[in-house]
Each structure stands twice: as C-alpha cells, then as structure tokens.
Amino acid sequence: MSGDFLPENSIVVGCGAVGLDLLATVAAFPQPDQKIRSTSFKTQGGGNTGNALTCAARLGLKPRIISKIADDTQGRRILDELQADGVDTSFIVVSKEGTSPFTYIIVDNQTKSRTCLHTPGFPPMKPADLTESSLLSALNGTKIAYLDGRLHETALVVAHEAVKKNIPILMDAERPREGLDDLIKVVDYVVCAAQFPQVWTEAATVPKALVSMLLRLPKVKFVIVTLGKDGCIMLERTANEVPSTEEEMDVDQLLESLETKKNASINIPTCISSSVTNLRADGIGTICGKLYIGTAENIPPYELIDTTGAGDAFAGAVLYAICANFATEKMLCFAANVAAAKCRALGARSGLPRYNDQCLASFRE
Template sequence: MSRDCDSLPENTIVVGCGAAGVDFLATVATYPKPDDKIRSTSFKIQGGGNAGNALTCTARLGLKPRIISKVFLYLSHLHCVHVFFFLSILVLCFFYFHKVADDTQGREILHELEVDGVDTSFMAVSKEGTSPFTYIIVDSQTKSRTCIHTPGFPPMKPDDLPESNLLTALNGARIVYLDGRLHETALVVAHEAVKKNIPILIDAERLREGLDDLIKLADYVVCAARFPQAWTEASTVSKALVCMLLRLPNIKFVIATLGKDGCIMLERCVNEDPSAEEVVVDKLLESLEMRKNGSTHIPTCISSPVTKLHAEGIGTVCSRLYIGTAKNIPPSELIDTTGAGDAFIGAVLYAICANFEPEKMLCFAATVAASKCRALGARSGLPYRIDPCLASFMQ
C-alpha cells in the first residue's frame, strides 16, 4: 500500500557499498578531435562515484545513508604524475597541477559526503594508495559527457571491513544499495543483508566482474540502457527484462533507464491470475508507447494490467509493464547529464523507503534526475527535500 510522504518514512537508513571518488569536470564548446588543442569553458572539482552520488541524493531527500567504501588520505607522487598527464588533455593550466599535487583528495571525498549528511564512519581509510578519480569532458553542443575513470588502488577487500563494522552499518537498515563495484566486499555485505532480511537494490550499469554473484541476491535491479540485452543476449530490451525476471526469481522489479527516452519497468506479480491473457511483451510495449500524449514537461507513467508476458524463445512471466517518461528540459537549461542515473537510483531508494506506488516512484525519479541535469557535475543539481519541484511528491 502507498502512503503520502508529508513526513519522512519511518525507517530512513540506507546502506550503500561502492564507488566514492573525485570528478574533474571540464566543459568544452565541442568535443575535441584527435590532436586538437582547445580550452575549457568551465571547470569544477566535485565528489563522484556511483555510490557516493546516489547516497548524497538520498541524504538530500531526507534519508540517513551510510557508505561502505575506501579512500586514501595522501596523494602519491605516481598519482600526481598521472593526474598531470590526463588533465593536460583537458588543457588545464600548469599552476593548477602543482596545487593538485598537494591536495589530500581522500579527505575531500569524506568531507563532501559528511557535509551532505552521509555517514562515512564505515569507510576504510588508508594512507597508502590512490583514491578513485574520473576525468569528465562535457560537450556543450551535444550535451553529452565522456568519462575516463581510474579506480582506487589497491581496491577495497573484505578484510578492510571488520565484521563488527558491517554489523553496525546494517543495524536498522531499511535497504542495501550496491553499485556493482568493490564486488568482493559488496558480496560480503549482500550475504549479511540476506541473513538479516534486508532488501538489496543493485545498480547494473554494465557487465562487471562479480556482478553475476551480486545480482542473484538482489530484490530490485536498476539497469543502464544497454545492460539488459548485454546480460541476457535478448534481441530487445523488453524481452531482456522478461528474461531477467525468469533468471532471477527473487527480483521484485527491474528498471531499464533510457536517458531522455525515460525508462521501462517490469514488476513481478506474485499472485498469478489463471485467467490472465498471455501477451507478447514487444507488442505490449509498442501499445503502451502509442498511449504517450507527447508532452513530457511533467514526467508521466503508463502501465499495463497484470498479464502473462511472453518473450519468444525465452519464456513467460506474470508481471506488469510500465513506461516512465523523462522530464523535458529546455536546451538552455540542460547543462550536464553526469550522474543522472545515480540521481534516479537515489530517488528510487527513497521511493522504496516511502512505499511509493510504481507510477509515483518513476515520476519522482525522473523529476529528481532532471533537476540534477541543470548543473555541472553529479551532485550540484541534486534537489533537497524542500525543493519546490518535489512538492507534489512530498505531500
């Protein structure tokens, strides 16, 4: 049952395990060609990483997130050379590089999360190694972004998370969120969550090492557009979603995010109606698409009745199909899509905690993601709970 959210959900604790790092964002007039020399039109250093971004989103919405990840408090000389080399590609000035060499990036990662209300007391902190970082080129003309990611080294291992810390982190948690990174540690977290009957949401951004083991334990999956077909080898996204529900019997719903084209969600129905008609999933998706009214200024959701959805060569599952539209952002207001998927997931985590119905959840997540896209970086545009754009969902 859904309920209005004029007050915070009763259980607001979300535990996330995954990436938290630093983003170096440079905006350019147009993406450079090989051997081009161009200047950035704006530049920003900001916290990044899927888990760090999504949990920051939940914190601003009023939840109490706890993050499990790893940072390093000192920047090694090798890392400084690495930073210099890649940032030179972004044509930043030499003076800035010397400033970066003296920074303690790990402290900044922790500080930014703490300022937003993310509990970092379960982070593994080391004085040897390098924190994760990403170089991001934002093309002002196409509104696209290109990311060059360097993982933290050495990566987090299960030994970096004492059992006492894990148990404390999970104490009172409403849901666990895993972004698919740090897979060995994430698997330990997931197994303990299963023991404690804490539901798990997986961010399936792309095929990753260890993801198959994690996704088998999930209750909810949110996928990037290409993941369902890459993971299942199905010919269409809708067939792939049916395949995922059949392969993963514990999954309650799976969502494929499609950027400006919104999202598709398939929700499992536990109580199967024997009289329900069997429908080909691709045809049902096509019929729902035709019901769109063409206006996406306000996100909308179109859903099918509970039915037996059939994917040829794959199988049939009793489920309900949803199409969520994205919010239309005028070109003059669309700044950067970096982290839009993380914002969407952060909103879905909130919606689960608040017991939103699927239609409300998808519209809410689209609104939060659109707000993020109006500012440079993954976190600058994340809305707070009291933001007027969220008023209709919070009453």
C-alpha cells in the same frame, strides 16, 4: 508498493564506488592532437554509490557508505563532501598509502554528452578491510541496502549479511562487471543502464530482456532500465498470479501499445502502465507481471547543462521511494524529476534536490 509515509531517518547502507570528479565543459569535443580551452571547470565528489547516497541524504534518508579511499588530498575532499551532505563515512576504509579514485570528465556543450576517464583507487578494497563488527554496525537498523556492482568481493559479503537480516537490496547494474552475476542473484530490485539488459541476457529486445532477467532472478521484484531523455521501462513481478488459462500477451507488442498512449505535449514526467498479465517473450518464457513506461522531463536545451550522474540520481530517488512506500507510478515520476533537477547543473551532485525543493512540490501534496 502503496501507502506513502515520510521516511525521514530511514537508514540506507551503500557499498561501492566513491571518487573525485574533475569536470571540464568544452564548446565541442576535441579532435586528436587538438588543443582547446574549457568553458567551465568544477571539482566535485563522484562515484555511483557516493552520488546515489548523496541524493538519498538530500531527500531525507540517513545513508551509511562502505568504500575505500587513500589518505590523500582527493580522499579528504571525498570525505568532506559526503559528510557535509549528511552521509555517514565512518565505514569508509582509509588506506595510509595509495591513491583515491578520481575521474576526468569532459562535458560537450554541443551534444550535452560526457566522456569519462576513470583512474581506480589503489590499493583496492578487499573483504578483510571490513571487520565483522563494522559490517554489523553498518547494517544495524538499516531499511535498505544499495550496491553499484563495484568492490564486488566486499559487496557480496555485505549482500549476504543483508539477506540474513532480511534487509532488501537495490542494485544499480551499469554494465556487466566481474562478480556481478553473484551479486545480482541475491538482490531484490534492479535499476540498470540502457544497454545492460540485452548485453546480460543476449535477448533481441529490451522487453524480452526484462522478462529474461525476472525469469533468471526469481528474487527480483522489479527491474527498471533507464533510457536518458527517453525515460525508463519497468517490469514488475506481481504476487497475484494470472491464471495460466488467461491469454498471454507478447511483451514487445504490449510495450508498443503503451508507447502509443504517450502524450508528447506533456513536459513533466508521466507514467503509463499495463494491467497485470502473463507476459510472453518468444524463445525465453512467460512471467506474470506489469509493464510500465516512465517518461522523462522535457528539459529545455538552455536549461540542460550536464547528464553526469543522472542515473545515480534516479537510483537515489528510487531508494527514497521504496522507503516511503510510494506507489510504482509515483516512484517512476519522482525519480525522473530528481534526475531532471540534477541535469540542470554541472557535475553529479550540484543539482541534486532536497525533498522540500519546489521541483518536488507535487510529491508532497
């Protein structure tokens, strides 16, 4: 990726989870049968797709969201928040009866971890809920599509239509889910949580798992695995093949060599990359590509409030970066900055920055 331009008004379509988060912070996570008081409380929209598209909207994209809620208090709150952030909710199906999705989230002030108790919406979304005319309208003029692996039957219909229209697809693979294997075959980019690559491929290490993913998924251009405070690792497939006569590089050893180049004294996100090479994963195969390490911002403990939705913020920023044709190194640093801003406030959305915010000033230069 190269050659930035401002992607204002670029349309992105997302299909997946929306919901309402009920967040309570506590001094320390309670023991069984223990009664404790929360130190703060917030009710806020949530769901991977709802969060990622809110992030994209604040950065300047024009998101449309395909999902399902019920006509209840939670559902109306979900719609109001998305609309207030500039997300087009006209493709959300509203059931006259049932319950909108919601999640109880306990944020531990001691460990800065969060525990989620999710209640799925009912009735669930089915492909018949999305008419063909509505789907075509949602995809009209779209620059990129986003899937979070939920609502898999409907998401597959959206994905196949996007493929027909040559609309690239970014998928956030949080963990293996029903229908994920069918979805991930047709996408162009993957952002995934730390455990996903090894669980999905059964590879011994993350680098080997990334090689395995690109070999199994010939359409995928890159895979990013997010690692929280440890940043991210990305494997990018390259168009320019290295001659097979060139020496292969063991992917685990290459990652170790990149790790040694990290500078612990730099607090802002940075990116370290290899050259294009033939990357070998023993027992799996070889892929021609480029390996990247992206560091996370070193947030002072007194500024770190809540990590809920940090991965969604990262994915929303990647959507923007793809639309803006950011260079890969710039994309990883940009996404890390956006995720760090989110972590400075309670909930998945409170801290999401806008493109003209001071924390993103260096990316506007």
